[in-house]
């Protein structure tokens with residue numbers, strides 16, 4: 207379930223690809239700092255000498271001193287061992303002083319690289335500003351610097367300490383190496399063997415984690431859209447798959463961590479055990495008591511701590527450094543566009559109605575911005591089942607047509623003590639009818655459309671669409687019953703055709719052409735490069751986005767269309783043409799009217815007036831409702847005046 211490639215659009219690898227990419231710049235970086243490396247080597251040689259001296263002096267303090275009856279010499283050698291241990295402090299100081307000569311230029315270089323890349327991407331990239339630049343500049347650069355410093359310290363320390371200790375063991379007695387080296391090298395080999403698979407597992411875990419986070423962010427931004435389109439369950443299933451995948455990746459990683467711990471155990475503890483077990487054999491080959499103690503000192507004091515630190519650092523810091531360096535220094539992320547591949551998958555639909563969904567700029571959580579072509583798209587609603595027949599259905603009870611929309615004594619309050627926005631509202635809309643809803647701002651028009659759409663449950667009463675109660679109905683079932691087009695019309699990055707056919711993926715070319723013609727979209731579609739032309743939401747005007755959303759609704763197979771001020775950015779002529787096309791479509795149309803013309807066009811008008819409601823033909827309502835008269839007067843005088 208995890209992505210087939212990493213988020214850079216490259217195939218997932220086990221780290222060798224990244225290593226190949228990083229190696230040349232790393233070599234150049236080190237080649238330019240030969241002086242620092244030389245000084246580090248000098249301090250490291252002192253460290254090797256120190257490691258050598260500690261075991262050597264302990265062995266001689268016994269063999270030549272205390273066991274030989276010469277306490278003075280014994281103490282002398284112990285003083286040498288103490289001096290060697292105390293030498294550690296100036297050596298560390300010297301090493302750290304040189305280390306800055308490597309880590310600080312590395313950090314400066316990485317920051318420069320990250321800035322250059324972000325600037326280039328912001329200027330050229332289709333996705334606009336690079337969202338991850340801040341992370342690269344701060345967190346990732348610091349991780350690289352710290353990991354690099356840790357690696358240089360431990361790798362260098364291990365090499366020189368091991369060299370000093372092994373030389374010391376050899377000088378005490380070659381047989382000691384025969385006992386100590388096999389478990390030491392065996393553990394080390396096992397550890398090295400885990401490096402590549404562990405790096406791969408780490409990448410997979412990272413990718414799975416990112417995919418999950420990405421999916422959650424996109425789903426959150428698209429919540430309203432998902433609810434309106436009924437794709438919630440599919441998104442939830444995809445989320446569950448991603449969680450399962452992330453868990454599997456973490457388990458695989460934990461498995462390799464266990465192998466690594468075993469390697470550490472073998473290399474870190476077995477040599478001591480082997481030495482203890484082999485004492486009689488070693489004594490038989492002339493290994494003295496002092497040499498044995500010296501060997502233990504080498505193991506416990508120098509070799510094993512250095513090995514332990516190396517394994518821990520190489521395992522964690524090494525993998526981290528590789529991943530982070532590859533992100534900053536490696537090739538720039540591919541320009542990922544939805545539908546970029548030969549087989550354009552359906553792009554994610556943007557959030558409907560949420561102003562936070564990035565419609566007003568590219569920096570928001572806009573899932574219309576380029577998304578990976580292969581991974582983690584929110585699924586399309588798929589081909590909905592055939593809609594219930596809108597015009598022919600009959601109620602079983604009395605032989606009358608089943609109402610397309612029916613509200614029975616519906617009350618809605620947004621809080622327990624809040625005044626109801628709608629109070630005991632009854633309404634019946636016949637199949638195929640065109641109803642306009644009007645009323646002043648904040649009176650409850652959107653609340654009504656949400657109740658009918660099933661995205662809001664009434665406090666009391668019942669809302670039915672095509673005879674079915676909508677409250678509590680699963681989202682995918684609601685999708686089959688109605689399509690809600692809100693004021694904020696969202697379109698997604700993808701082809702024009704994909705945008706139009708989103709609610710009806712099986713729509714043929716003829717259907718799409720008919721919709722384009724009926725809504726008067728020919729010139730807009732032609733300007734966007736035809737049905738196969740790709741569009742970017744932020745390059746469209748709000749009115750153009752509304753036209754595309756209306757065309758999508760026109761193609762929707764749902765028998766009921768709910769337009770909640772969905773034409774507010776259109777000019778009167780475009781609005782008229784779109785509404786007439788939607789009204790001609792088989793099915794019922796409910797429009798929250800934005801202009802008088804819109805109300806006049808409808809078969810009936812519902813005027814919401816506080817908790818009162820008046821419903822009837824335009825002329826009837828004009829006669830019965832003072833509020834409607836006021837509104838029409840305002841519309842006639844004001845900027846909304848239409849046809």
Ligand SMILES: Nc1ncnc2c1ncn2[C@@H]1O[C@H](COP(=O)(O)OP(=O)(O)OP(=O)(O)O)[C@@H](O)[C@H]1O
Nearest residue numbers: 620621627645646647648649650651652653654771
């Ligand atoms: N989620 C909510 N929580 C609490 N109150 C809400 C909520 N949504 C709407 N309201 C309140 O309910 C009332 C009706 O709101 P609604 O959005 O349905 O009105 P409207 O007629 O569509 O307004 P407009 O024409 O300005 O869009 C308003 O007073 C509004 O403040």
